[in-house]
Amino acid sequence: MNEPEAPLSLILFSGTDDRLGAAAILATGAAVMGRPVNVLLQYWALDAFRKGQVGMFHGAAPEAGSRGAELVRTSQAGERHWSELLRQAKDIGDVKIHVCAFSMELFGMTREDLDPLVDDIEGVAAFIADAGTGPITFI
DSSP: OOOOOOOEEEEEOOOOHHHHHHHHHHHHHHHHTTOOEEEEEOHHHHHHTBTTTTTSOOOOOGGGHHHHHHHHHHHTSGGGSHHHHHHHHHHHSOEEEEEEHHHHHHHTOOGGGBOTTOOEEEOHHHHHHHHTTSOEEEO
């Protein structure tokens, strides 16, 4: 009997489209390979998952500069948008998007403020328990 794959756990801190896109690509790749994926949204990443905000442009990391920001903007069109990649990953495999309870409290948000892509709200200890022995990547 094969042991289940260790989950890939991603902590998303940044809410820029380039970093959200990188996380979505990692999540989709892991889902295609049959690995479970846990994503924890903290701080500025949480802000990008507000209801009605997901499809908006969230900029690029400062080191991208204006040229890089424009490249990110054009690369996030249609089916290549990070939110679409996350939807596809969720359709393919066991991909869960959690929101950090502390960040929710800090921003004064409730469950009703979140995009439907978000599965639940949990504390850091629960997220670490979900990660098990798998790697945790901070983006």
